[in-house]
Amino acid sequence: MDSFQSDTIFLQGEFLSSEQKILICSSMKTLRDENKLKVLKFWGRISGIVNDYYLLQGFTSDCFRNVKYFYSHDLIDWVRLPRVEPEALRLLDDCTSLFTGIPSHVFTFMSPLDQQEVRLKEEDRLTAAVVVINNEMSIIPRSAFLIGSYNQTMKNKMFKGLPFDKSADQNSYVHFEDLRGSKVMFPLLDSTNTIETDFPPAWKLQHEQEGQVAVVRSQLWPGLTFHHQVDSPVYGWTYFGDGRRNWDICYMI
Amino acid sequence: MEAIEVTEEDVREAKNALDPRVVSVLTKLVSRLLHERPPDAFDILEQLVISAKNDEGENQPDLPPEIPLQNAKLIQSFYNPEHGELKELNAAWLDRPPQVMPWTSCREQLCLLKRFAGIGIPDETILLLSLSMQRLQQQHQQIYRLRFWGCICFKWYVLEAELTPQGFVSRAEEVDAAAKQAQALTKADWEERKKEAEETGKPLPEPPFFSDIPIEPSGTGVNSMVYLVSSEPGLPESWTWLPDLTPEDILKARQIVQFPEDIEGDCGASGLCKEVILRAQIARINASTRVAPQGMFKMKKKLAPGEEEDEEDDDDEEDEDEEEDEENEEPKEARLNARFKLPALKQLVDMNKWVHITSFILQSQGRVKWWNPNPDADEDEEDEEEEEEGEKKAGPEKSPKPLSPIAQDEASPHLAQGYPTCWALRKVSVLGPPAVVARSLIWPGSITLFYSGQIEHIYIGWGVKTSSNHYCPPLVPEVAVEPAELVLSNDPTVEEEKAGLAQDDEDEEEDEEKEDEEDEND
Numbered sequence: 001m002d003s004f005q006s007d008t009i010f011l012q013g014e015f016l017s018s019e020q021k022i023l024i025c026s027s028m029k030t031l032r033d034e035n036k037l038k039v040l041k042f043w044g045r046i047s048g049i050v051n052d053y054y055l056l057q058g059f060t061s062d063c064f065r066n067v068k069y070f071y072s073h074d075l076i077d078w079v080r081l082p083r084v085e086p087e088a089l090r091l092l093d094d095c096t097s098l099f100t101g102i103p104s105h106v107f108t109f110m111s112p113l114d115q116q117e118v119r120l121k122e123e124d125r126l127t128a129a130v131v132v133i134n135n136e137m138s139i140i141p142r143s144a145f146l147i148g149s150y151n152q153t154m155k156n157k158m159f160k161g162l163p164f165d166k167s168a169d170q171n172s173y174v175h176f177e178d179l180r181g182s183k184v185m186f187p188l189l190d191s192t193n194t195i196e197t198d199f200p201p202a203w204k205l206q207h208e209q210e211g212q213v214a215v216v217r218s219q220l221w222p223g224l225t226f227h228h229q230v231d232s233p234v235y236g237w238t239y240f241g242d243g244r245r246n247w248d249i250c251y252m253i
Numbered sequence: 254m255e256a257i258e259v260t261e262e263d264v265r266e267a268k269n270a271l272d273p274r275v276v277s278v279l280t281k282l283v284s285r286l287l288h289e290r291p292p293d294a295f296d297i298l299e300q301l302v303i304s305a306k307n308d309e310g311e312n313q314p315d316l317p318p319e320i321p322l323q324n325a326k327l328i329q330s331f332y333n334p335e336h337g338e339l340k341e342l343n344a345a346w347l348d349r350p351p352q353v354m355p356w357t358s359c360r361e362q363l364c365l366l367k368r369f370a371g372i373g374i375p376d377e378t379i380l381l382l383s384l385s386m387q388r389l390q391q392q393h394q395q396i397y398r399l400r401f402w403g404c405i406c407f408k409w410y411v412l413e414a415e416l417t418p419q420g421f422v423s424r425a426e427e428v429d430a431a432a433k434q435a436q437a438l439t440k441a442d443w444e445e446r447k448k449e450a451e452e453t454g455k456p457l458p459e460p461p462f463f464s465d466i467p468i469e470p471s472g473t474g475v476n477s478m479v480y481l482v483s484s485e486p487g488l489p490e491s492w493t494w495l496p497d498l499t500p501e502d503i504l505k506a507r508q509i510v511q512f513p514e515d516i517e518g519d520c521g522a523s524g525l526c527k528e529v530i531l532r533a534q535i536a537r538i539n540a541s542t543r544v545a546p547q548g549m550f551k552m553k554k555k556l557a558p559g560e561e562e563d564e565e566d567d568d569d570e571e572d573e574d575e576e577e578d579e580e581n582e583e584p585k586e587a588r589l590n591a592r593f594k595l596p597a598l599k600q601l602v603d604m605n606k607w608v609h610i611t612s613f614i615l616q617s618q619g620r621v622k623w624w625n626p627n628p629d630a631d632e633d634e635e636d637e638e639e640e641e642e643g644e645k646k647a648g649p650e651k652s653p654k655p656l657s658p659i660a661q662d663e664a665s666p667h668l669a670q671g672y673p674t675c676w677a678l679r680k681v682s683v684l685g686p687p688a689v690v691a692r693s694l695i696w697p698g699s700i701t702l703f704y705s706g707q708i709e710h711i712y713i714g715w716g717v718k719t720s721s722n723h724y725c726p727p728l729v730p731e732v733a734v735e736p737a738e739l740v741l742s743n744d745p746t747v748e749e750e751k752a753g754l755a756q757d758d759e760d761e762e763e764d765e766e767k768e769d770e771e772d773e774n775d
Contacts, residue, residue: 098668
């Protein structure tokens, strides 16, 4: 059972209704076959003014390279997101208006770096936002992933879940990144790139359901939620937000 | 796939470098595989490792998750009321009219929101909330109706309580008395400090400032409902009552940007504590985001709880002008319209067909109803005085008409390029029931669900307003470059300066004479 179906083990704002879940499950099957993907995961939703974007993330063989993203407004027709443009990545944080929901919309805004008005297409901005959130904010419980003997990042089948006391510690949640080629013997196990060392310290960790579920929420990208059922290998994260970084974070925490 | 070669040296190195427990588990595993030779060794490899670990005494039995003792006792007490007090309360409860049961209303509300709008609240939390609400209503007789308002910062569960008229009156008196006491204390404290300062010669402390704008009494305006908050929804004792708001509180809270969760003690210069800030955010959210389809609510005379509606009132209210409303002191509220026809789905998705059902909080006063600071403004003398002092006569700030459509809400163009609205309306499903969700873009987390004549509103979010103008401290200007040719010269002496000034004066006089000649010629 994919983690998005076990959503009501912790408190969330808007999430998926039962109909939406069914549509996503059925779309995932067809998309996986068409694109020959190994794993297809529900990534989240970026809300816009007129329409919302529901996003799926697909992996072929590698967790970090050639990751494909698909978006849809109505969970029936899915479109593959284009490759991320370096220009869009650069301009992403300067564009502070909400997503409109129309992929062909063009944002015009003042870029302080270029000191002139720039234009950015919404689809490019969407890809950039998804990639940035994914790279900066993917977290996993410590020892949930390993680097296997053939130098691939793989799930740890022996991961039984964090015990309660470890799950209350911010040090047990590690950023998911490509650490192959690291000189450390077990990089993902001993990683020091945890949420505790992040700046700004915008992660909120709390336990819900009588301590059964550890929930980690980000205040830098409001809407990003990671959950982990204590003492079990169930964990996952989604993003339900408006796709903008919270730039006022330094005044808010 | 490359085969990895292992030499004897590697094995020896491993025995020394690795954890001795790891070495013993591995030895056990390999020896078991070699002796027993299980046919499906690859499939059961994990099991073999676990059993090897078990022999080491590493694995502990899986214990069930621990429920805190208080919650366990609470849940048991609901079902086993052996205590005398609870037994009586439960017996009296059965006689109460069914429509004020918070139990059913809470579950209905949340299950509806969960099913159609996809609001993620765990079932256990819904149960605990309903139980707590029931217990609260049993214990506090002044609560007429309870509703689950929402959750702020995913930590504080908020309940909205409508009190009986007597409840509101006694609460208003309490608030008044407390405010007067606080004022007296502040004044006394100031006078003490003033005396001290006079004796020791230090600068006098500033006199305390008490705003003229009166607080809206409990049951009206901003304070029309009372709120309870708790971080443990299952424990009725943990619910704290939030205080009523003064207009100043709202004006100050508007300037605070922090997450309500991260405020510690008094919030900086504003001096507002966490509870007041929470209450202020709740008030602002209510004022901005309570909406319903047009026609579902009508502005009618406010009824006391339990009072029955007079059917003759229906026709009169539609024709009143705005001016009459202002003069008419009768408090009005939006009440369900019995003759509401379910609109078509097409209309429901149109923003012009949704209206606000609560009044806005005024920008300048922090109240819902304008309070006139100059009640005798008609006299001419006062007008003249004010004009002499240079003050502008403050006209009443007009808030938008009640039941104004949400399409009129305009977001800043910076925030919403191209589509300057504050609302996002979505159909819940493509083929299924005609339900629509209205989501606020300004207060993210505020959701209103309309389904077949029922309307449910909830707020689950961080308790902060969206902004697009992020404050950035101004950049330091670039370092100025020194001039290319730096000319050094001597400092003029006093005589040289005087001579220079005298020369300047002569030049000025000549210029003036020239101008006068030109003017004469013209």
